[in-house]
Amino acid sequence: MDAxxxxxxxxxxxxxxxxxxxxxxxALLGGxxxxxxxxxxxxxxxxxxxxxxxxxxxxxxxKRQFEEVEAEAQRTFLHGIGQHRAPIGTGRLVSCYxxxxxxxxxxxxxxxxxxxxxxxxxxxxxxxDLLKGRGLTLFPVPEAVLEEGEPELxxxxxxxxxxxxxxxxxxxxxxxxxxxxAAYCARTGRVLAMDTCFRAQDKRAQYDxxxxxxxxxxxxxxxxxxxxxxxxxxxxxxxxxxxxxxDLPLLEYFNDVLLSASPLVLLMINHFARDAADGGYDALHTxxxxxxxxxxxxxxxxxxxxxxxxxxxxxxxxxxxxDGPDADALYEILARQRTHVLPCGPFHWARPADGRHQIxxxxxxxEEEVARATRTVVDTVRANLAA
Numbered sequence: 001m002d003a004x005x006x007x008x009x010x011x012x013x014x015x016x017x018x019x020x021x022x023x024x025x026x027a028l029l030g031g032x033x034x035x036x037x038x039x040x041x042x043x044x045x046x047x048x049x050x051x052x053x054x055x056x057x058x059x060x061x062x063k064r065q066f067e068e069v070e071a072e073a074q075r076t077f078l079h080g081i082g083q084h085r086a087p088i089g090t091g092r093l094v095s096c097y098x099x100x101x102x103x104x105x106x107x108x109x110x111x112x113x114x115x116x117x118x119x120x121x122x123x124x125x126x127x128x129d130l131l132k133g134r135g136l137t138l139f140p141v142p143e144a145v146l147e148e149g150e151p152e153l154x155x156x157x158x159x160x161x162x163x164x165x166x167x168x169x170x171x172x173x174x175x176x177x178x179x180x181x182a183a184y185c186a187r188t189g190r191v192l193a194m195d196t197c198f199r200a201q202d203k204r205a206q207y208d209x210x211x212x213x214x215x216x217x218x219x220x221x222x223x224x225x226x227x228x229x230x231x232x233x234x235x236x237x238x239x240x241x242x243x244x245x246x247d248l249p250l251l252e253y254f255n256d257v258l259l260s261a262s263p264l265v266l267l268m269i270n271h272f273a274r275d276a277a278d279g280g281y282d283a284l285h286t287x288x289x290x291x292x293x294x295x296x297x298x299x300x301x302x303x304x305x306x307x308x309x310x311x312x313x314x315x316x317x318x319x320x321x322x323d324g325p326d327a328d329a330l331y332e333i334l335a336r337q338r339t340h341v342l343p344c345g346p347f348h349w350a351r352p353a354d355g356r357h358q359i360x361x362x363x364x365x366x367e368e369e370v371a372r373a374t375r376t377v378v379d380t381v382r383a384n385l386a387a
Contacts, residue, residue: 031338099238114158149180170311197225
């Protein structure tokens with residue numbers, strides 16, 4: 001087994017490690033922020049009405065049973081994105097403050113089962129960071145290999161972790177590929193874990209994952225998220241679900257971390273999810289598609305290009321020219337101009353050099369913000385091209 005993936009990543013700079021979340025936090029200090037994938041566009045009129053009703057929702061949350069509020073929010077949200085067989089009301093679907101909390105619980109539970117996890121490469125770096133933080137060693141697997149359904153893995157690998165849709169590439173695991181992978185994991189005794197936090201942004205990811213996993217017989221864990229959809233100032237929930245035959249101490253570790261998510265936040269999510277099903281998702285998809293077109297239009301006739309033109313997520317990779325600043329250098333130049341993007345090296349958690357000439361731009365913003373940020377990026381790259 002290649003032990004290099006358990007230590008310093010190949011191609012990592014010798015400087016102090018800085019993860020993507022720390023860069024996103026820097027962007028919150030001010031300036032033009034197209035770094036983090038959290039939604040920061042204006043509320044729609046119907047969303048504003050929900051926010052205005054928060055005092056009434058608070059009173060409602062005080063009076064109702066938590067289990068009823070939680071199940072209603074989970075059902076509205078998950079059924080609205082095609083997940084009709086999610087284990088609502090079974091005790092195998094819990095609500096967390098965020099998807100990162102759910103991810104850490106899953107990582108801790110996986111570490112009770114195995115020392116090695118096969119993880120999609122690239123993906124957002126807090127996933128490998130949380131897995132490694134629980135003592136797990138990671139084996140990188142490209143998206144294309146996972147899509148084949150039966151990756152060649154060392155015997156020591158006890159779990160396969162897939163992010164679909166994947167951040168930052170926008171790749172979605174097709175239903176047939178997931179069925180093959182689930183059967184493979186069931187046959188080889190491996191846990192199949194999935195981060196589906198961007199599912200609501202791409203209809204291609206909205207086939208009923210839970211039905212497929214239950215029918216396969218695999219031991220499975222799924223993480224969902226409401227925090228990528230609506231500009232609710234970090235009022236959100238992550239959902240952690242697992243199969244009836246999944247032999248992991250997930251509920252025990254959940255109970256170690258929190259008593260419950262806020263019923264007020266869950267009521268708000270229920271209303272936002274209803275609004276989303278009544279045209280809100282269509283409006284979100286239109287916004288993302290429009291901003292991707294704005295990005296592509298401003299990149300046209302420039303030395304930069306859109307890396308994943310068919311992606312549908314609220315983030316987009318941009319490939320930089322070889323004769324200009326690399327992603328880390330461009331990030332610093334732009335930050336000094338108070339424009340914040342993300343360099344893509346950390347997404348390539350096993351081989352950061354693979355993302356050396358790519359940046360990521362967030363699209364869940366007002367159209368003018370995306371246009372202004374793209375113009376700044378293009379102008380800055382042009383000004384720093386090698387003579």
